[in-house]
Amino acid sequence: xxxxxxxxxxxxxxxxxxxxxxxxxxxxxxxxxxxxxxxxxxxxxxxxxxxxxxxxxxxxxxxxxxxxxxxxxxxxxxxxxxxxxxxxxxxxxxxxxxxxxxxxxxxxxxxxxxxxxxxxxxxxxxxxxxxxxxxxxxxxxxxxxxxxxxxxxxxxxxxxxxxxxxxxxxxxxxxxxxxxxxxxxxxxxxxxxxxxxxxxxxxxxxxxxxxxxxxxxxxxxxxxxxxxxxxxxxxxxxxxxxxxxxxxxxxxxxxxxxxxxxxxxxxxxxxxxxxxxxxxxxxxxxxxxxxxxxxxxxxxxxxxxxxxxxxxxxxxxxxxxxxxxxxxxxxxxxxxxxxxxxxxxxxxxxxxxxxxxxxxxxxxxxxxxxxxxxxxxxxxxxxxxxxxxxxxxxxxxxxxxxxxxxxxxxxxxxxxxxxxxxxxxxxxxxxxxxxxxxxxxxxxxxxxxxxxxxxxxxxxxxxxxxxxxxxxxxxxxxxxxxxxxxxxxxxxxxxxxxxxxxxxxxxxxxxxxxxxxxxxxxxxxxxxxxxxxxxxxxxxxxxxxxxxxxxxxxxxxxxxxxxxxxxxxxxxxxxxxxxxxxxxxxxxxxxxxxxxxxxxxxxxxxxxxxxxxxxxxxxxxxxxxxxxxxxxxxxxxxxxxxxxxxxxxxxxxxxxxxxxxxxxxxxxxxxxxxxxxxxxxxxxxxxxxxxxxxxxxxxxxxxxxxxxxxxxxxxxxxxxxxxxxxxxxxxxxxxxxxxxxxxxxxxxxxxxxxxxxxxxxxxxxxxxxxxxxxxxxxxxxxxxxxxxxxxxxxxxxxxxxxxxxxxxxxxxxxxxxxxxxxx
DNA sequence: GAGCTCTTCTTACC
DNA sequence: ACTGGTAAGAAGAGCTC
Numbered sequence: 001x002x003x004x005x006x007x008x009x010x011x012x013x014x015x016x017x018x019x020x021x022x023x024x025x026x027x028x029x030x031x032x033x034x035x036x037x038x039x040x041x042x043x044x045x046x047x048x049x050x051x052x053x054x055x056x057x058x059x060x061x062x063x064x065x066x067x068x069x070x071x072x073x074x075x076x077x078x079x080x081x082x083x084x085x086x087x088x089x090x091x092x093x094x095x096x097x098x099x100x101x102x103x104x105x106x107x108x109x110x111x112x113x114x115x116x117x118x119x120x121x122x123x124x125x126x127x128x129x130x131x132x133x134x135x136x137x138x139x140x141x142x143x144x145x146x147x148x149x150x151x152x153x154x155x156x157x158x159x160x161x162x163x164x165x166x167x168x169x170x171x172x173x174x175x176x177x178x179x180x181x182x183x184x185x186x187x188x189x190x191x192x193x194x195x196x197x198x199x200x201x202x203x204x205x206x207x208x209x210x211x212x213x214x215x216x217x218x219x220x221x222x223x224x225x226x227x228x229x230x231x232x233x234x235x236x237x238x239x240x241x242x243x244x245x246x247x248x249x250x251x252x253x254x255x256x257x258x259x260x261x262x263x264x265x266x267x268x269x270x271x272x273x274x275x276x277x278x279x280x281x282x283x284x285x286x287x288x289x290x291x292x293x294x295x296x297x298x299x300x301x302x303x304x305x306x307x308x309x310x311x312x313x314x315x316x317x318x319x320x321x322x323x324x325x326x327x328x329x330x331x332x333x334x335x336x337x338x339x340x341x342x343x344x345x346x347x348x349x350x351x352x353x354x355x356x357x358x359x360x361x362x363x364x365x366x367x368x369x370x371x372x373x374x375x376x377x378x379x380x381x382x383x384x385x386x387x388x389x390x391x392x393x394x395x396x397x398x399x400x401x402x403x404x405x406x407x408x409x410x411x412x413x414x415x416x417x418x419x420x421x422x423x424x425x426x427x428x429x430x431x432x433x434x435x436x437x438x439x440x441x442x443x444x445x446x447x448x449x450x451x452x453x454x455x456x457x458x459x460x461x462x463x464x465x466x467x468x469x470x471x472x473x474x475x476x477x478x479x480x481x482x483x484x485x486x487x488x489x490x491x492x493x494x495x496x497x498x499x500x501x502x503x504x505x506x507x508x509x510x511x512x513x514x515x516x517x518x519x520x521x522x523x524x525x526x527x528x529x530x531x532x533x534x535x536x537x538x539x540x541x542x543x544x545x546x547x548x549x550x551x552x553x554x555x556x557x558x559x560x561x562x563x564x565x566x567x568x569x570x571x572x573x574x575x576x577x578x579x580x581x582x583x584x585x586x587x588x589x590x591x592x593x594x595x596x597x598x599x600x601x602x603x604x605x606x607x608x609x610x611x612x613x614x615x616x617x618x619x620x621x622x623x624x625x626x627x628x629x630x631x632x633x634x635x636x637x638x639x640x641x642x643x644x645x646x647x648x649x650x651x652x653x654x655x656x657x658x659x660x661x662x663x664x665x666x667x668x669x670x671x672x673x674x675x676x677x678x679x680x681x682x683x684x685x686x687x688x689x690x691x692x693x694x695x696x697x698x699x700x701x702x703x704x705x706x707x708x709x710x711x712x713x714x715x716x717x718x719x720x721x722x723x724x725x726x727x728x729x730x731x732x733x734x735x736x737x738x739x740x741x742x743x744x745x746x747x748x749x750x751x752x753x754x755x756x757x758x759x760x761x762x763x764x765x766x767x768x769x770x771x772x773x774x775x776x777x778x779x780x781x782x783x784x785x786x787x788x789x790x791x792x793x794x795x796x797x798x799x800x801x802x803x804x805x806x807x808x809x810x811x812x813x814x815x816x817x818x819x820x821x822x823x
Numbered sequence: 824g825a826g827c828t829c830t831t832c833t834t835a836c837c
Numbered sequence: 838a839c840t841g842g843t844a845a846g847a848a849g850a851g852c853t854c
Contacts (some may be wrong), residue, residue, distance in 0.1 A: 293839070397839045437842030438837070548840025563841075593837045640846060648836045648844055663835055663845075670833060720833065731831045731849050771848065830850070
């Protein structure tokens with residue numbers, strides 16, 4: 001039979017010691033189907049140069065006798081082929097070694113101790129990656145599958161009977177076809193439990209939300225429950241009903257928010273405790289938890305996506321939210337919030353309370369559903385572009401995403417993949433000295449008028465392409481046809497590095513990445529829609545990560561020489577632009593890495609654009625400088641200590657009236673709201689008005705209120721993140737002290753959580769206590785310490801700004817406030 | 824225990 | 838441990854006298 005098929009998730013299984021792939025997806029009518037495919041796993045033995053044909057034949061013969069024996073299978077080398085390939089850009093002869101079971105690839109590779117083998121490669125790729133690479137069956141693209149319909153067949157050990165799906169096909173042939181569009185069925189879920197600690201309390205409810213489906217499953221009896229609530233006998237009964245509900249809805253994606261870290265492991269723990277199965281997939285298995293930063297909960301059938309993890313790696317840097325909690329993220333991306341609800345143990349909830357609780361729980365799933373719907377184009381594009389399944393791309397870090405993109409693109413270069421670094425290699429890479437980074441211009445504090453800013457587009461990446469920089473193109477010494485890096489301090493020596501002019505596979509892959517990014521950006525601008533935006537964004541995010549990847553200790557294509565060279569070029573071109581802009585009669589105010597800001601003096605905008613064109617004409621390769629914007633005013637301030645201008649701290653007023661504030665306390669979440677709001681207002685007034693008069697009045701007004709204790713305590717809460725387990729801290733700062741106290745009080749705190757506190761008045765007047773001893777939880781009774789907030793929050797936030805106008809701290813405080821301190 | 828520098832820590836920028 | 842380096846700044850740690 002023949003069928004159109006879009007694969008969504010992949011899983012391997014063994015039959016008689018051999019590997020098969022089972023893929024779950026949809027046919028063109030939207031029916032869920034499973035396609036089974038065989039494949040011939042292999043890895044490479046790269047031969048030393050000059051190995052004789054005779055010797056190769058001998059080795060092949062010996063290889064045909066190699067096998068390893070495991071607990072439940074024997075794996076052997078089935079056949080070998082000799083190929084001309086490339087490895088790190090060099091032509092090599094390599095033996096392609098086909099084995100009967102890929103799980104034993106490492107063990108077989110270890111047995112190949114022939115002297116003529118220089119490297120053994122590609123036994124460390126994931127099985128699914130290997131399958132997709134070899135067969136070209138990429139996720140979320142359409143294929144024509146011809147094969148045999150398995151119907152309670154004994155074939156492959158009766159695999160089709162073990163799967164809860166009506167159509168299961170054993171493929172003979174899988175060919176790509178052009179067919180766009182796929183709308184997945186998304187179902188979101190969220191649980192509420194009596195205890196925060198995984199599995200400790202009972203799960204009191206589970207909400208499930210689909211396109212036209214809203215339900216809360218519970219076993220708690222309450223009066224006047226909303227009609228979306230379905231009540232069950234007990235927790236076990238509810239858990240089974242949850243599995244049933246998911247099966248009936250048959251989603252492609254089962255999505256949660258932080259569900260790898262909370263909902264799934266909790267459900268699993270409670271299911272075990274109640275001796276019921278958490279049967280969410282089509283293979284009758286409990287969710288599997290893979291190791292990692294968070295355990296990844298995997299089910300087969302629907303893909304379990306923890307949308308929080310995808311947001312964390314791909315979106316966090318573009319979001320303004322201070323935490324990545326559901327409430328803030330939904331508020332920013334959807335303009336909707338969680339419902340207010342005061343969490344209580346279920347024994348203390350009355351009928352009205354339950355009704356609220358159910359609504360709250362449902363809303364969490366509604367938000368999660370909407371987030372998944374909104375981010376679907378992004379997930380789809382990432383999966384298609386990187387050619388890895390949804391399950392993986394929603395959980396992978398940036399380096400893994402890029403690495404898989406590279407790996408799947410090696411095919412057209414006939415490249416054998418480099419190996420992943422092993423333990424010792426990682427240790428030595430991590431222990432190495434840092435290479436010198438970018439240049440940051442030392443600004444002169446002051447108020448500037450009439451500015452422009454230029455910046456390089458994807459500077460690091462365009463340098464990699466323009467100078468062909470990579471591990472494989474690095475030359476031993478200066479050869480005639482090579483690019484020369486600027487001189488760098490490298491491991492205690494001054495050095496230059498040389499990169500071949502023959503285009504390397506990695507710079508070429510990156511070049512295409514940038515080209516696609518441009519193409520899709522253009523496409524998006526011509527026809528703005530979520531899909532083209534997502535596609536453009538996927539390429540943007542990937543191309544931005546290339547330099548970081550090359551310097552990352554875990555990378556297959558790690559190259560410190562490359563990283564040092566890229567950064568040397570970054571410094572060189574930034575400084576060159578600064579010099580050229582100055583030489584043309586502009587006054588450079590600031591520069592950081594890939595940007596330069598300058599005042600126009602008497603030049604027109606037209607002249608600025610002409611200068612930009614000239615600068616671009618002088619740039620090599622694909623390097624490109626663009627106009628960031630024109631600005632009406634800008635302010636740079638001194639550092640807190642000393643006279644020097646502070647770097648990475650400035651505020652600009654755009655011609656469109658928008659403020660661009662960088663580095664100031666107002667953009668830092670570890671300052672209290674009062675300081676941040678006041679500083680924001682001060683900057684805005686000064687930039688709009690060009691003088692500090694009204695801003696000064698505002699400050700004095702706030703100081704007056706603070707002095708009279710008329711400021712709401714809420715505005716004085718300082719928040720700081722707990723970034724590691726409490727016991728690992730050497731310095732016990734206020735937020736660590738508070739975290740300890742919260743822990744003692746049995747409040748839910750976890751690594752990554754934001755700890756809020758305020759500073760209260762000192763107990764005794766004589767003894768100067770540590771600040772941490774005066775830190776109190778927001779809800780703890782007490783008076784805030786006026787002097788602390790004055791001296792440590794308000795004044796520091798505005799002092800340096802007014803200093804630009806010669807206004808001193810005393811002028812801010814006025815005479816009356818001065819006497820307060822004596823008092 | 825005051826006054827100083829150094830270290831640790833968080834959060835920003837690009 | 839899960840992209841890189843540069844930087845500001847608060848508060849504690851640790852030292853001297």
